Amino acid sequence: MREIWVNKNRCLHCLSCVLNCVVAQSGKFNLLGAINEVPAPKPRLFTVCDDEGTFLLMCRHCENSPCLEACMAAAITRDAVSGTVAVNEDRCVGCNMCIMVCPFGVIRQDREKSKILKCDSCPDTRQPACVHACPTGALVLSQGKNYSDAKRNNYAACLLGADGGWAD
Numbered sequence: 001m002r003e004i005w006v007n008k009n010r011c012l013h014c015l016s017c018v019l020n021c022v023v024a025q026s027g028k029f030n031l032l033g034a035i036n037e038v039p040a041p042k043p044r045l046f047t048v049c050d051d052e053g054t055f056l057l058m059c060r061h062c063e064n065s066p067c068l069e070a071c072m073a074a075a076i077t078r079d080a081v082s083g084t085v086a087v088n089e090d091r092c093v094g095c096n097m098c099i100m101v102c103p104f105g106v107i108r109q110d111r112e113k114s115k116i117l118k119c120d121s122c123p124d125t126r127q128p129a130c131v132h133a134c135p136t137g138a139l140v141l142s143q144g145k146n147y148s149d150a151k152r153n154n155y156a157a158c159l160l161g162a163d164g165g166w167a168d
């Protein structure tokens with residue numbers, strides 16, 4: 001399954017990811033339309049700031065999804081092809097059981113609709129809106145193995161130095 005990976009060292013906390021998430025979730029699909037939409041669309045991801053910098057949190061679409069298991073209305077389902085865990089708003093009864101069991105705290109309540117909100121990885125697009133919007137490349141859509149291979153290769157290149165040999 002492709003996942004969204006975050007390179008914390010590249011994040012500038014510009015909030016482009018959050019803004020594009022809101023626009024992608026709106027019915028208008030443009031910033032001006034999203035701003036004027038009633039009820040206002042809400043982001044499906046969160047930014048967290050601390051002394052070390054910023055970090056982006058969104059649904060991890062867990063293999064063993066507690067939210068899926070806890071949903072008494074069967075509103076949360078897993079797509080058999082992509083593996084993403086999504087919410088069917090029409091079925092959601094707003095019981096918030098998924099919020100209580102989410103180990104990452106990334107499911108939130110939409111009080112206006114009495115439904116829940118979570119990242120769906122923008123299923124109708126080639127790339128999630130947050131990844132597409134990131135100006136620094138801090139967000140990457142990749143398979144876990146590919147992402148770890150790239151990190152390992154990058155680290156090895158830094159150790160080897162610019163000439164490709166071991167630094168003395």
